[in-house]
Amino acid sequence: RLSMLGADASYAVGPVSLRGQYVYRRDTNPTFTSGEPAVRTAGGFAEVLWHPEAGRWYALALYNRIESSRPLLDVGMGHPAGVSRYETLTAGGGWLLRRNVRAHAEGTWDVELRESRWSLGLTAAF
Numbered sequence: 001r002l003s004m005l006g007a008d009a010s011y012a013v014g015p016v017s018l019r020g021q022y023v024y025r026r027d028t029n030p031t032f033t034s035g036e037p038a039v040r041t042a043g044g045f046a047e048v049l050w051h052p053e054a055g056r057w058y059a060l061a062l063y064n065r066i067e068s069s070r071p072l073l074d075v076g077m078g079h080p081a082g083v084s085r086y087e088t089l090t091a092g093g094g095w096l097l098r099r100n101v102r103a104h105a106e107g108t109w110d111v112e113l114r115e116s117r118w119s120l121g122l123t124a125a126f
């Protein structure tokens with residue numbers, strides 16, 4: 001059996017947008033192995049985005065946190081698999097080259113691993 005409960009919220013004031021999400025999950029058979037104990041997982045994020053209406057620059061700050069009652073999390077991106085907690089702080093910014101093309105830079109601090117990840121990129125969507 002699987003049950004999930006969550007909340008999602010967004011609020012904007014001028015050039016600043018605030019977003020957040022929280023999800024609670026209870027799963028009696030998460031890996032499809034008979035006789036395994038149930039798992040409770042809860043987590044979410046909070047984000048602040050600054051984007052002036054007439055400008056092409058934007059900046060963001062993001063906080064992520066997930067906790068599980070068993071070490072089953074696999075969040076990817078160089079993070080080890082089979083963990084029970086994931087927590088990061090991210091800051092970044094970018095330049096909108098066109099409506100659907102942006103250049104961006106981002107840095108993330110992994111609270112659990114005590115290490116950082118950096119990225120530079122160009123994103124296009126059509």
